[in-house]
């Protein structure tokens with residue numbers, strides 16, 4: 001059964017390939033998107049992200065379908081740019097819950113088409129039954145084995161001639177996790193364009209509204225989201241250039257400060273020909289307070305980094321921070337043992 005999606009359908013399910021094709025056909029650059037005409041799409045994207053991360057909910061109300069479709073890739077970009085894996089997970093979960101709510105009241109041909117084209121599952125609608133659909137038993141088992149409630153066990157299902165019978169909400173629940181993974185995977189593989197200042201301002205607004213990060217969430221900050229000073233040191237190391245001692249100290253104390261383990265830190269150091277794991281480990285353990293006086297060194301303040309000519313301030317993202325640790329958002333200081341810190 002071939003079906004043509006309308007723009008309203010694409011706005012409901014913006015993660016579908018068809019919605020991506022619609023956006024591609026608009027052929028908009030990032031510079032186009034920051035023009036006043038698209039401001040509502042950016043506002044909508046911001047609302048999407050904030051609702052998702054703060055309330056685990058994204059409204060399914062659609063006022064202007066074309067803006068709604070555009071707001072989805074913009075939201076993916078903003079969440080990816082924040083760079084915290086935990087928030088990428090939360091965002092993709094909220095999007096999948098939104099899709100689940102919409103699919104539960106969707107027309108059968110649309111459900112059939114989405115299941116077929118996005119997940120390669122034939123959801124055959126049935127009439128005159130307490131059930132709404134049947135799916136192949138193999139497809140059912142592939143997904144239902146991840147659920148632990150007894151009602152998902154095959155023994156508790158109606159099965160006939162190789163098909164499992166389901167109500168609409170059960171069918172939709174079967175693929176919710178796949179929708180989440182699809183959205184999460186898309187964010188992970190997204191290569192971010194150079195962000196114009198207008199979008200950076202939105203990122204800062206979002207970052208300021210996010211719940212405080214625990215030390216575990218801090219650990220999921222990825223190299224693409226380190227502050228410019230730390231990124232600069234990492235770049236120099238990757239290019240095999242000379243890095244001042246203080247630059248290495250900044251990099252290591254920052255990584256330890258966001259909760260990376262000694263092994264993680266050593267893993268982040270590029271393996272240049274003169275890289276010595278033994279020496280690097282010694283230095284990292286020293287900064288982490290595992291050697292000598294067993295005092296962990298603090299991440300230097302932005303003011304100190306400036307005095308060492310290692311600050312490469314981003315005028316929007318670094319605007320209100322006093323420490324590289326605050327880059328991206330105000331973190332919760334990781335819990336420490338009762339040890340005193342000292343300056344290097």
Ligand code: SF4
Nearest residue numbers: 227229302311312318
């Ligand atoms: S302002 Fe602070 S965080 Fe930003 S680049 Fe300079 S030292 Fe690093």
